[in-house]
Amino acid sequence: MDTDSAIAIVDCNNFYASCERVVNPELQNRPVVVLSHNDGIIVSRSNEVKALGVPNASPFFQHREILERHNTAVISCNHALYYEFSHRVMDVLNDDCGANKIEMYSIDEAFIDVGVPDKLPMLGRHIKNAVFEKTQIPVSVGIARTKTLAKLANHIAKVSTKADGVLDLYDSPYTDLALQKTHVGSIWGIGPRSALKLRDVGINTAYELKTAEPKQIREHLNLFPARTVRELNGVKCLGMEVTERSNKSISHTRTFGHAVSDFDEIRNAIFYFTTRALEKMRWNNLAVKSVTVFMHTDRFRPVPHKYYGKHTYKSVYYSDVTSEIYTWIAESLENAFRPGFQYRKAGVILSDLVSPDEISTRLFEQFDFERRHSLSKIIDEVNYRYGRDMVRFAALEARGDWQGKSQHRGNDSYHMVGRDTLGQGKKFSKSMRFL
């Protein structure tokens, strides 16, 4: 790792809300919120909504009134749309920003190793302008010696009118001042729990954390915050992760529209989740050895009986064959399910993933395995081309009472765009995370 090179982080402002504004310009002059699945919580806010004091990731119903009073556009999330814009933004960064290396960190953020150019602020300004010109998505750019400091620079660039979206702290005399003005909980990697513990030992600002004894930090927190302290001091501890890394787990989980206690209904949901997760797994060319099924009762409101059920089935070999993995899931489901509870949420997690070339040959079953493997692939293909679950196994009941509803769906046409562009996303598939 080049210890001198500067790291920029480019972060899209209010990404989901910004995407919605690009495709619907009438939203430009209105406050905008984007809601999660089932319209449960707010996952993206325009600046106007932030100014109203509505926090991110908070339940929509708690803020409905104030949002309506301010004529806020309320929109159900449309992931296909955000994927599409994510690719567009990443393409600009790839082609047009003097990058040595790019790490796509999330759907709306990328770290860029920009080497050691003469005029970093000018480069930052160029990146911001280029992305906006070509995608209409506003971004902020933070530049520094380490990822943690770059994140801080970005944070300030977003809120400071003087910075106007670009801040360079690479060799800046203002770095310590910026750290003094920043609450320790705003530092990347320091969450609410750690911030409380640090407060107990008299550390409140990022600057106090920077100048703390690493040993003292290790005594109170764990390894990661200790690394954060060194990063605040300009020592690179977190490198660029440029190479594609395959997922360590793939999951599909949902909160039900209402409480469900019937086994068959839970079973339908679980097999539906499994099917979605397996599609994603095969799309990423992976096979699985461990599957987990879980279900639990309502976390937020009192129920007669609480229950958190979970079971992991560990196979002795890997597979990517739907019919086979269904039998593992069925066993986990039987183990995790207890009758008599009001379930509110359930899910499936695939872990212990590996690419199929590494699957050891199963001599005695080889023929049958190959045959079923091809069948799974064919079903994926048909569903991809003609729509979800056009072809499916008898175990899968696609629709059920358990499904919730999104009330604020807008134009659905972008769902097709998402499908068409799935392939182009491959090179960025490494650490895709979703809000």
Place this chain on the structure above:
DNA sequence: TCTGGGGTCCTAGGACCC
């Protein structure tokens, strides 16, 4: 009435072995 979903990494502690 209405409280998300998809990830990663780290650690403490139990089980087991010699």
Place this chain on the structure above:
DNA sequence: TCTGGGGTCCTAGGACCC
């Protein structure tokens, strides 16, 4: 009453991120 110590592997849960 006495009742090792060191190593490894596994797992559940915590913390964090977007």
